[in-house]
Amino acid sequence: MTRIVAISGSLRKHSFNTALVNSAAKMFPDNVRVGTIAGIPPFNEDLEDSEGIPDVVARLKNEIAQADGLLISTPEYNNGVPGVLKNAIDWATRPFRDVPKVFHGKPVAVIGASPGGFGTTLAQTALLPVLRTLKTDPWFAGRLMVSHAGEKIEEGVLQDEETRERLEKFVGGFIEYCGG
Ligand code: FNR
Numbered sequence: 628m629t630r631i632v633a634i635s636g637s638l639r640k641h642s643f644n645t646a647l648v649n650s651a652a653k654m655f656p657d658n659v660r661v662g663t664i665a666g667i668p669p670f671n672e673d674l675e676d677s678e679g680i681p682d683v684v685a686r687l688k689n690e691i692a693q694a695d696g697l698l699i700s701t702p703e704y705n706n707g708v709p710g711v712l713k714n715a716i717d718w719a720t721r722p723f724r725d726v727p728k729v730f731h732g733k734p735v736a737v738i739g740a741s742p743g744g745f746g747t748t749l750a751q752t753a754l755l756p757v758l759r760t761l762k763t764d765p766w767f768a769g770r771l772m773v774s775h776a777g778e779k780i781e782e783g784v785l786q787d788e789e790t791r792e793r794l795e796k797f798v799g800g801f802i803e804y805c806g807g
Contacts, residue, residue: 629807630658630660630696631802631805632698633648633651634648634687635700636701636711638665642783643776644739646784647700647740659798660694663687667718688719695805696736700740703739703745709750734764739751739771739773740776746773746774
């Protein structure tokens with residue numbers, strides 16, 4: 628059974644991006660499991676030296692390492708990747724010796740939702756150098772940018788049928804790529 632871990636780059640209760648990963652897990656309950664970046668402290672090498680890897684980070688690393696693929700739904704902040712998401716990725720690369728088992732060759736798909744007209748195009752693009760550096764295997768066969776998300780997602784629940792269909796097609800294609 629192909630297993631995808633899906634993480635949202637937002638901590639907001641009614642996050643559009645969390646709504647997308649939750650919907651994906653509902654659509655593909657056997658294949659998609661939602662992971663979380665909630666509770667991850669700001670990265671600080673002094674903290675790492677004194678206390679080691681936080682449990683929330685160790686859990687996330689394990690989930691990614693054991694999954695056949697990683698789905699990231701990123702918000703866009705100031706045309707880039709939100710700090711909390713980059714922070715979570717940075718923690719997940721610690722210690723450095725674990726990077727191969729967590730990220731090397733890992734199929735990764737990126738989606739995103741925003742209330743504006745471009746639906747996180749720039750944030751998705753801004754993740755690419757990170758995915759390349761970590762030697763992941765980014766999946767480019769599909770694209771999903773959910774624009775005007777406020778009209779499609781209400782109180783953290785995806786309501787728009789056309790977006791549901793696009794999400795289903797995207798995630799279905801990614802699952803197939805990750806092993807069927
Ligand atoms: C934003 N937002 C935003 N949207 C966008 O499309 N492009 C952008 O550059 C920005 N920049 C930005 C900066 C900051 C600091 C904030 C707080 C917000 C709006 C953003 O897309 C919106 O808040 C989304 O709702 C965030 O995603 P979640 O939390 O709904 O998943």
